Amino acid sequence: MSLLRRLVLPAALAVGCVLAPSPAAAQTAQLTPVGSFAAPIFVAAPPGDGRRLHVVERGGTIRVVRDGVRLATPFLDLSTQVDTAGEGGLLSMAFPPEYLRSGYFYVFLTPRDATPGAAPHAPIEVREYRRSAADPDVADPASGRIVLTVAHSANSNHYGGQLQFGPEGLLYVSTGDGGGGGDPAGNAQSISSRLGKLLRISPRPSGGQGFGVPPDNPFANTEGDDLVWSYGLRNPFRFSFDRATGDLTIGDVGQNRAEEVDFAPAPAGGGGGANFGWRACEGPFAYPIVGDEQPCTLAGRTDPVHHYLAEGASCGASITGGVVVRDPDLEHLAGRYVYGDFCKGFMRSIALAVPAASDDRDLGASVAPFTLAAFGEDACGRVHVVQLSGAVSRLGDGTPGACTATVEYGPPEDSSPATVAPGDPPPASVPPPPPGDGAGAMPAFPPRAPQLRLRASGVQRALRRRAVLVRAGCDRRCSLRAFGRLSLPRNRARKLREARRRSLPAETTTRLRLVLPRPARTALRRALRRGAEPRVRLTVQARGQDGRLALRRRTIRIVG
Structure with missing residues (x-):
């Protein structure tokens, strides 16, 4: 209704x-x-x-x-x-x-x-x-x-x-x-x-x-x-x-x-x-x-x-x-x-x-x-x-606490329109405020998530490497988690093995290797022989020390 x-x-x-x-x-x-x-x-x-x-x-x-x-x-x-x-x-x-x-x-x-x-x-x-x-x-x-x-x-x-x-x-x-x-x-x-x-x-x-x-x-x-x-x-x-x-x-x-x-x-x-x-x-x-x-x-x-x-x-x-x-x-x-x-x-x-x-x-x-x-x-x-x-x-529940988060507003800053660059999510209309810069949010809920940077080739030979590779990093200390699914025509999607990195220092990058399990490699090999174009839908998640999450996604074509 x-x-x-x-x-x-x-x-x-x-x-x-x-x-x-x-x-x-x-x-x-x-x-x-x-x-x-x-x-x-x-x-x-x-x-x-x-x-x-x-x-x-x-x-x-x-x-x-x-x-x-x-x-x-x-x-x-x-x-x-x-x-x-x-x-x-x-x-x-x-x-x-x-x-x-x-x-x-x-x-x-x-x-x-x-x-x-x-x-x-x-x-x-x-x-x-x-x-x-x-x-x-x-x-x-x-x-x-x-x-x-x-x-x-x-x-x-x-x-x-x-x-x-x-x-x-x-x-x-x-x-x-x-x-x-x-x-x-x-x-x-x-x-x-x-x-x-x-x-x-x-x-x-x-x-x-x-x-x-x-x-x-x-x-x-x-x-x-x-x-x-x-x-x-x-x-x-x-x-x-x-x-x-x-x-x-x-x-x-x-x-x-x-x-x-x-x-x-x-x-x-x-x-x-x-x-x-x-x-x-x-x-x-x-x-x-x-x-x-x-x-x-x-x-x-x-x-x-x-x-x-x-x-x-x-x-x-x-x-x-x-x-x-x-x-x-x-x-x-x-x-x-x-x-x-x-x-x-x-x-x-x-x-x-x-x-x-x-x-x-x-x-x-x-x-x-x-x-x-x-x-x-x-x-x-x-x-x-x-x-x-x-x-x-x-x-x-009858005993409400106070919300003590405060901000200091100034005139909105001028900003040019955002653009969408190939392979990257669109930027915010202005740079987010750095921690403590007038945002004053509660520590549990800061005003923004980590800025997650992701670099991965859009075409990869995952069968030869037995894995999909991606490099990632954050503007602040964060932990990383990468996961993905292999999409195959006329077949069910196959999960890749998760890759993790704990406590990555700020402004550094690391390589994440998502391994193709044996059943996925077998299905991939058959799909390639049929002339199919398999793809991996990849997601990388960054978690800041304050618990806020950032997500980035890529679609990668597999050629061998």
Whole structure:
């Protein structure tokens, strides 16, 4: 079922919703009010800034809560430019890692048509704005620039709606399948469509476009769309990255029967190229579901690690994806993924794992049906719950600690547009601040990850060496981990043996050797004899001493 459409359901339906009993959690969570807003739909915070929380209101405004007090002047007001028909509106925002210096931030919205009737329904827009040079609590509305537009003319539902910067500093955008029951256009399974996807971009201009294409995107310069990161999604309204590990988790809203949680650990590629199944699958089941559920048999799919069934003709179900808890004040939820249901109002947590999550339990707190719009984090990792009915609350255990991270804002620094160099991820719009340079973030959550440098030949004779070679290093002391998969036509992918290096000194590089196990060498030799062009998808992960992660990826062609 759709998500925001439930806002217009008769109030009687909300009264009719009965929550199924669930086992009690070992410790219950509590909601502490932060403030009341006009249809709040998302929250975000600038990196390292523990004083401010930005609240996105669906109607088109962004409000600032500073030191616990809601400011009277909006941070940004786009209410005359936003179309709230159907499931549209101003749906989320994201701050890049270097926001303190650059002042750039990004919003996801459905724009109001300047020419009424020109298109049946609003498209998806990602826009860039910049904070004011004079006041960090106000953005400059004249700085607006369209980064990306995705056509969405068939229906006014299933927009997706989330922006999030990944652990490598690139911007991820979730899009729904275009709406209409059962994805009638087949967008989600088409790698040439940008609907029903997780897209990955550099949000600064490059090559005459409003964005840059990361060269390690799985379909860049291939048969698919350059921006597609993951596909087979119905309506990924909310997704998140674990701030400690970089793992990706998506809450994908189901059709009529199954709500799902998709999990893509960073060491396994973070969901790059993953097919999460829709519309061949709804949850783990074959779609359409008629009578008893049957297992989905779509080849190459990535199954959800958790799902639950819609129950009750009036309520149905609609998952609101959440976050992995890293708030030190929520010890009983540490490392667990919290999520909820928009239709029913429950909130739960699970222990994420592949192939299946475990220990699904009630948080001990709930909200009114048809209100739960998002879970979000502030600069210190404290979890907030957003209700479209007006409330924004902090999730706690009754003894909340203070977020002491502080920053000193100056005027945004001038910077030239980023460019995408072959073989390298696009640079940030300005250099990130060095540690301690006015960022003032908590030691556990510094403002940026290590800068990971990677050098690898794009064509290698891995069969002769029995390994794939890569050189890597960081701008600060870090540990390195390299892993990869050998992709073979008409054969299953083969894992390479991991390579690791502990405590590499700053500004030095080391060689990492990913060994091809014997079965992989045998399969590779046969593929080469057939004239195939095998490729290795390589990922290198750097972890700083503070725990922050950086990821870089390469695709290497194997010729012998």
